[in-house]
Amino acid sequence: xxxxxxxxxxxxxxxxxxxxxxxxxxxxxxxxxxxxxxxxxxxxxxxxxxxxxxxxxxxxxxxxxxxxxxxxxxxxxxxxxxxxxxxxxxxxxxxxxxxxxxxxxxxxxxxxxxxxxxxxxxxxxxxxxxxxxxxxxxxxxxxxxxxxxxxxxxxxxxxxxxxxxxxxxxxxxxxxxxxxxxxxxxxxxxxxxxxxxxxxxxxxxxxxxxxxxxxxxxxxxxxxxxxxxxxxxxxxxxxxxxxxxxxxxxxxxxxxxxxxxxxxxxx
Amino acid sequence: xxxxxxxxxxxxxxxxxxxxxxxxxxxxxxxxxxxxxxxxxxxxxxxxxxxxxxxxxxxxxxxxxxxxxxxxxxxxxxxxxxxxxxxxxxxxxxxxxxxxxxxxxxxxxxxxxxxxxxxxxxxxxxxxxxxxxxxxxxxxxxxxxxxxxxxxxxxxxxxxxxxxxxxxxxxxxxxxxxxxxxxxxxxxxxxxxxxxxxxxxxxxxxxxxxxxxxxxxxxx
Numbered sequence: 102x103x104x105x106x107x108x109x110x111x112x113x114x115x116x117x118x119x120x121x122x123x124x125x126x127x128x129x130x131x132x133x134x135x136x137x138x139x140x141x142x143x144x145x146x147x148x149x150x151x152x153x154x155x156x157x158x159x160x161x162x163x164x165x166x167x168x169x170x171x172x173x174x175x176x177x178x179x180x181x182x183x184x185x186x187x188x189x190x191x192x193x194x195x196x197x198x199x200x201x202x203x204x205x206x207x208x209x210x211x212x213x214x215x216x217x218x219x220x221x222x223x224x225x226x227x228x229x230x231x232x233x234x235x236x237x238x239x240x241x242x243x244x245x246x247x248x249x250x251x252x253x254x255x256x257x258x259x260x261x262x263x264x265x266x267x268x269x270x271x272x273x274x275x276x277x278x279x280x281x282x283x284x285x286x287x288x289x290x291x292x293x294x295x296x297x298x299x300x301x302x303x304x305x306x307x308x309x310x311x312x313x314x315x316x317x318x319x320x321x322x323x324x325x326x327x328x329x330x331x332x333x334x335x336x337x338x339x340x341x342x343x344x345x346x347x348x349x350x351x352x353x354x355x356x357x358x359x360x361x362x363x364x365x366x367x368x
Numbered sequence: 369x370x371x372x373x374x375x376x377x378x379x380x381x382x383x384x385x386x387x388x389x390x391x392x393x394x395x396x397x398x399x400x401x402x403x404x405x406x407x408x409x410x411x412x413x414x415x416x417x418x419x420x421x422x423x424x425x426x427x428x429x430x431x432x433x434x435x436x437x438x439x440x441x442x443x444x445x446x447x448x449x450x451x452x453x454x455x456x457x458x459x460x461x462x463x464x465x466x467x468x469x470x471x472x473x474x475x476x477x478x479x480x481x482x483x484x485x486x487x488x489x490x491x492x493x494x495x496x497x498x499x500x501x502x503x504x505x506x507x508x509x510x511x512x513x514x515x516x517x518x519x520x521x522x523x524x525x526x527x528x529x530x531x532x533x534x535x536x537x538x539x540x541x542x543x544x545x546x547x548x549x550x551x552x553x554x555x556x557x558x559x560x561x562x563x564x565x566x567x568x569x570x571x572x573x574x575x576x577x578x579x580x581x582x583x584x585x586x587x588x
Contacts, residue, residue, distance in 0.1 A: 173538075187431075187433040289551050289554075
């Protein structure tokens, strides 16, 4: 009896339609979220300059192993903050040592830590013109805005600041320095024309020769660019296997293909 | 595409959390005295006035495994809640809550007391009166509030990026994806997503306004 009275006072079926749509949507999204749990999962936080390389590394590794790798790319320091706040990364590969030092200072001790890593890079000064840029005062005076990654958020920004300080030799900067949230965003500012020049990695401009001309910044103008490999969790065998895979020959070929320099070559 | 599914999932869960709580809280507010109601209404409206990044940061502190709640969650589920879609849903829910509850409060306030008293005097208990009288009378407002909250949750950026990050395939919603593409200078990629978000916005607001017009018609 109570049910009948309840039904009579409910809104008419027309009103219920939106609820049905929502119900279908809810079911749909749970279905789409369900199969992730079946495979083993690896969550890696990687410096954004390594993103193209790692997409290939991950594709290759996933096709040979039954594992799902979730990759999270951002400026290295931003990633370190995320990890401090509880980002569930198993592996962390920043573009410098400072993010790791900050992790350790905040109590996130790595399980294994390889400071040299498996890869290195070089810094370039990029611009949109096809003219050659030298480090002479005339070329530099034409530049009004230079984009770099924010030095507080990204090691590439720190390397860029070091380079600028060493190369300008005490002269004041005649240009504005524009901070972007990461090195790829700095390049984005250049390609969209918001700045005349940017200091990014050689690998970021590798496939953009039509738009961007670049000049390599002398490596002694900044500290060595290293990508430490930091393992944060040990609850899966796959982590160590994946790390070992990074030092393999196959990955070395990919490293060269993307314009990086393998650490193995330096020895 | 992944991005659309994730965005819809996060926003839907956000209103599913919000609407029942909003209905309950709005009903509670009608029973409270003026002073208490004033204070609670300020607290409810806070996410509307605060910059979303502040809301996101507050949620990050509360939910991170370094805190009590985050630690409890970690022990229960084995995983951290931050930087997952659940955290993004919670962030969107909090930020859109004031928008969801407002129409419901107004609607509850406008229900004639006489109707409620009649219902009670005819023998219906408070629960029955609520389900059979108050909810059907406010149905339009509840839907409108839910829709407004849903629209807001779809577009939430600051709080989401703080507590859930911008992780493709996991927490990258439509606004976050557009942001990333624009940052990288990928204007063409961003354009498609921008058109999509425009379409969703127009549909949502259209439905919302249609509901409001409809309730105007039924009330005159």
